[in-house]
Amino acid sequence: MAVSDEDRRILTPEDVAAEGLEDWELVAGVLTARFATGSFARGLALVNGVGEEAERVDHHPDVDLRYPYVDIRLVSHDVGGITQRDLRLARAVSEVARRLEVASERP
Secondary structure (H helix, E strand, O other): OOOOHHHHOOOOHHHHHHOOOOOOEEEOOEEEEEEEOOOHHHHHHHHHHHHHHHHHHOOOOEEEEEOOEEEEEEOEOOOOEOOHHHHHHHHHHHHHHHHOOOEEOOO
16 A cells, blocks of 8 residues: 555654544654553454554554553654554554543553
């Protein structure tokens, strides 16, 4: 899938903050979120939902499934920063978590 020039533009920390992504924070140039699943099975359900969305949009996060949480990291590796692709996937991941009634765990 070809990536548009707009989707290759690296966003500033201010651009990212302006998006108001409640579940996410920018740490060392990477969007990160932790979702408190409470069980391995629920975590696996979240990871499966995230995987389906990632395949649909052809943009893939780094995922760490643990008991009792899932950590997700987003960055556009091809351009070395956060892009609109990451913001869209962050919103989609948060929606998957809401559907599964899994809350984010912000530090």
